[in-house]
Amino acid sequence: MRVRVLYFASLRDAAGRDEETLEVTVTSLAQLYDDARERYGFAFPRERLRVAIDGAFSNWDAALRDGAEIAFMPPVSGG
């Protein structure tokens, strides 16, 4: 299946892109992040991130579906 992945802040810098479309065989968000972390050398373990599917916060064991937009978010620093 095909998913779109968004990267923010230091994750975007490390990945060298703010989004990408991937053809994936993994079925969970956790596996998707672990693969990206290995590929780009992200510093954060997933326990320190928040993740969203299609613009809504999600937990890590949510299932992926074809066409989903996934966002990986490092610890926030607004205000």
Added chain:
Amino acid sequence: MKSFSFSEHAIDTVVLRAALSDPHAGACAVFEGWVRDHNDGRPVHGLRYEAYVELAEAEGARILDEARTRFDIVKACAVHRTGDLGLGELAVWVGVSAAHRDAAFAACRWIIDEVKARVPIWKHERYADGAAGWLHPDA
């Protein structure tokens, strides 16, 4: 007007304050977050904010809805800057009106704390020594 919104340009506090006015309100509390010239002992020259706007607006609106449930207030709104900001610029504005000051102060404080903890916004600081970096505080 959205209760929580982003602005790429300087925030117009006069318009925001006017939107809080209500015949039932006898108090207004406002918090302004400004860009300061230091962080963790390092001189700061300026910063940039980026947000996951779609989700951040939704989460910000949820915070303001929760505030209206938790506190006896009349109106509440907040605006956060994105883009490049210089020293002294207004980075975030939170305003609350209420019948009495206790609820206005308490809700204003609660809203800014929740925004800082929950809304997907990231600060990229530029330091006096030429370095720059994202702030990702330990939760």
